[in-house]
Amino acid sequence: MADLLSYIVRKLLLAIPVILLATLIVFLILYLYGADPITAVAPPHASAEDLEALRDKYGFDEPFPIQYGKFLKRLVFDQDLGTSVARGTLNTDVSYLIEQKLPKTLQLMAIGLTISYSIGIPLGIYAALRQDTLKDRGVMVFTLVGYAMPSFWLGILLMMALAVYTNILPIGGTVGGLENIILPALTLGLGNAALTTRMMRSSMLEVKRQDYITQLRSRGLPEREVIFKHALRNALLPVITVIGLDIGWFVAGAVVVETVFSWPGIGMLVINSIANADFPTVQGCILVLALFVVLGNLVADILYAFVDPRVRLG
Amino acid sequence: MIAAGKPLLEIRGLRTQFFLHEGTVTALDGIDLTIYENESLGIVGETGCGKSMTAFSVLRLVPHPGKITDGSIKFKGLELMNLTEEQMRGIRGRRISMIFQDPSSSLDPVFNIGSQLGEVISLHQNIYDKDALKKKTIEALKLVRIAAPESVLRQYPHELSGGMKQRIMIALALSCNPSLLIADEPTTALDVTIQAQILNLLKEVIREAGSSMILITHNLGVVAETCDRVCIMYAGRIVEIAETFELFGNPLHPYAKGLLMAFPKLGEQKEELAVVRGTVPNLMEPFPGCPFVDRCDYATNVCERVRPTMVEVEPGHMVACHLYPKGGGWQDG
Numbered sequence: 001m002a003d004l005l006s007y008i009v010r011k012l013l014l015a016i017p018v019i020l021l022a023t024l025i026v027f028l029i030l031y032l033y034g035a036d037p038i039t040a041v042a043p044p045h046a047s048a049e050d051l052e053a054l055r056d057k058y059g060f061d062e063p064f065p066i067q068y069g070k071f072l073k074r075l076v077f078d079q080d081l082g083t084s085v086a087r088g089t090l091n092t093d094v095s096y097l098i099e100q101k102l103p104k105t106l107q108l109m110a111i112g113l114t115i116s117y118s119i120g121i122p123l124g125i126y127a128a129l130r131q132d133t134l135k136d137r138g139v140m141v142f143t144l145v146g147y148a149m150p151s152f153w154l155g156i157l158l159m160m161a162l163a164v165y166t167n168i169l170p171i172g173g174t175v176g177g178l179e180n181i182i183l184p185a186l187t188l189g190l191g192n193a194a195l196t197t198r199m200m201r202s203s204m205l206e207v208k209r210q211d212y213i214t215q216l217r218s219r220g221l222p223e224r225e226v227i228f229k230h231a232l233r234n235a236l237l238p239v240i241t242v243i244g245l246d247i248g249w250f251v252a253g254a255v256v257v258e259t260v261f262s263w264p265g266i267g268m269l270v271i272n273s274i275a276n277a278d279f280p281t282v283q284g285c286i287l288v289l290a291l292f293v294v295l296g297n298l299v300a301d302i303l304y305a306f307v308d309p310r311v312r313l314g
Numbered sequence: 315m316i317a318a319g320k321p322l323l324e325i326r327g328l329r330t331q332f333f334l335h336e337g338t339v340t341a342l343d344g345i346d347l348t349i350y351e352n353e354s355l356g357i358v359g360e361t362g363c364g365k366s367m368t369a370f371s372v373l374r375l376v377p378h379p380g381k382i383t384d385g386s387i388k389f390k391g392l393e394l395m396n397l398t399e400e401q402m403r404g405i406r407g408r409r410i411s412m413i414f415q416d417p418s419s420s421l422d423p424v425f426n427i428g429s430q431l432g433e434v435i436s437l438h439q440n441i442y443d444k445d446a447l448k449k450k451t452i453e454a455l456k457l458v459r460i461a462a463p464e465s466v467l468r469q470y471p472h473e474l475s476g477g478m479k480q481r482i483m484i485a486l487a488l489s490c491n492p493s494l495l496i497a498d499e500p501t502t503a504l505d506v507t508i509q510a511q512i513l514n515l516l517k518e519v520i521r522e523a524g525s526s527m528i529l530i531t532h533n534l535g536v537v538a539e540t541c542d543r544v545c546i547m548y549a550g551r552i553v554e555i556a557e558t559f560e561l562f563g564n565p566l567h568p569y570a571k572g573l574l575m576a577f578p579k580l581g582e583q584k585e586e587l588a589v590v591r592g593t594v595p596n597l598m599e600p601f602p603g604c605p606f607v608d609r610c611d612y613a614t615n616v617c618e619r620v621r622p623t624m625v626e627v628e629p630g631h632m633v634a635c636h637l638y639p640k641g642g643g644w645q646d647g
């Protein structure tokens with residue numbers, strides 16, 4: 001247990017440079033992009049001097065390293081992400097904005113991941129157990145389509161099928177209610193379900209060929225135990241390793257899907273903030289999203305060590 | 315020996331084929347073989363001659379796309395070919411067990427030894443009580459001379475050496491007192507020093523249990539040390555069967571002669587079978603005659619056209635070769 005704790009702490013410490021690098025890159029892009037939040041938030045009749053004064057106040061006239069340095073200093077010493085410089089949210093704490101939106105994104109990702117694995121894992125097993133039959137081929141075609149289709153397009157198709165033509169579900173998600181989450185979560189989950197299906201299938205096929213599976217049969221073990229106890233547990237290992245990567249993929253996917261369905265999460269916040277050149281908010285969001293990716297990988301590592309006795313954390 | 319034992323397993327006309335896109339591979343083409351009680355029989359032959367498929371066929375575990383297409387396999391008089399899959403599971407691991415060549419890939423890596431052993435024991439002996447099961451698993455490990463069974467139970471396959479894993483495979487195979495153990499190259503993947511230990515262990519435990527063993531190997535030295543009788547296979551057929559002593563002293567089939575000629579003299583040890591010139595026939599193309607014809611120094615016209623049948627040349631010494639015509643054997647003197 002102490003091992004596990006020190007492992008987690010070590011991993012998190014190692015993640016700090018990664019996260020900082022992500023914020024640095026975003027900062028650099030925004031800086032080079034040359035967007036100016038001040039013109040956007042200043043009153044319409046503001047003079048050039050007024051604008052200059054505002055820039056000075058928020059520190060946007062300073063050279064890049066100083067700006068980034070100040071951001072870091074605030075982050076490290078005050079655990080402060082600064083305040084928004086966008087019109088409707090001027091001077092609101094970025095951390096407050098994120099707190100508001102974070103639960104929505106977490107919800108979306110949790111349901112999306114659940115959809116993805118509860119479709120992908122059983123379907124992959126199903127296909128593997130019927131290798132090379134028509135059913136297996138059908139599943140493979142589905143996964144190819146699901147994988148090749150970009151999520152924004154899948155989202156629009158689902159929206160048309162389930163909301164526009166049939167009125168089963170509401171189109172948008174601005175309200176953030178339960179029935180509003182189904183479409184975006186489905187969109188987010190289905191693409192990854194296709195990928196999970198393929199992985200699960202090939203992993204299962206690989207395990208089924210192993211000596212120990214034949215060996216178990218040679219001891220008279222019933223087929224369902226051979227498959228669902230032994231083969232399944234082994235076949236799940238590679239699928240678990242990619243959960244960490246999946247979470248990173250979901251973070252990116254959430255940004256797109258939230259925009260398509262106007263789901264009020266961090267993805268929407270980050271897109272709007274980029275449009276408004278709201279640097280501090282963009283930075284804050286990127287920090288949180290990068291943290292997600294790191295935590296996702298950590299969870300996958302721990303899970304993996306938990307199911308595979310050959311893996312020692314350290 | 316032969317007169318003493320009762321037949322345990324009788325294989326007659328066994329044919330196992332693989333149905334591939336490119337054609338049908340006849341891996342076993344009419345195998346006739348009897349294993350008696352309390353004996354160990356060696357099966358020797360080059361790679362691909364069908365040794366493993368013989369073993370898998372007996373357990374009816376021929377891998378896809380292979381199938382047993384003909385023949386009879388009787389175990390203590392019971393026709394295995396007629397059993398349902400369910401009934402067959404009652405035979406596997408309980409009456410007939412098998413151990414494979416490579417112990418490193420033969421254990422499930424994510425379960426510990428205790429639970430893998432316990433699984434088989436509770437399956438075949440209906441023991442579900444935790445303490446009783448543990449006692450049984452420890453007994454099984456002691457049987458294969460494992461010194462610290464309690465700690466091994468908690469270990470996972472990757473924590474054990476190759477020799478240790480093979481001991482555990484033997485424990486798994488023998489945990490339910492099967493009458494027949496099929497060991498498919500049980501020592502090939504092990505260090506030479508460990509090989510001897512494992513072979514001796516196999517010999518001992520089989521004798522103690524009063525079971526029979528089929529030992530599949532490339533190594534004639536292993537056969538000489540371990541087996542009462544030897545069966546030589548070639549291209550999916552049996553070409554010669556005899557008691558070990560008899561075969562080593564008096565090989566009849568030209569293929570067997572070739573193998574033994576290259577066999578090292580006392581004390582030496584050779585890993586692989588000697589190479590006899592020429593190539594093995596393609597098992598995808600049916601051939602009417604003797605499969606060894608292209609490599610045989612004594613081949614005649616008839617060898618091309620007619621399949622040789624088994625002839626008993628001496629009591630218990632059988633060979634399938636046209637050099638030994640039917641009725642021309644020992645009976646006629």
Ligand SMILES: Nc1ncnc2c1ncn2[C@@H]1O[C@H](COP(=O)(O)OP(=O)(O)OP(=O)(O)O)[C@@H](O)[C@H]1O
Nearest residue numbers: 332339341360361362363364365366367368378597
């Ligand atoms: N999966 C398969 N598909 C097609 N043919 C196969 C397959 N498995 C085995 N065979 C055929 O069966 C024949 C016998 O194979 P088998 O495994 O019994 O050989 P073996 O004598 O055990 O060889 P080795 O000494 O290498 O273990 C092979 O020559 C091959 O033609």
Ligand SMILES: [Mg+2]
Nearest residue numbers: 365366367498
């Ligand atoms: Mg083999």
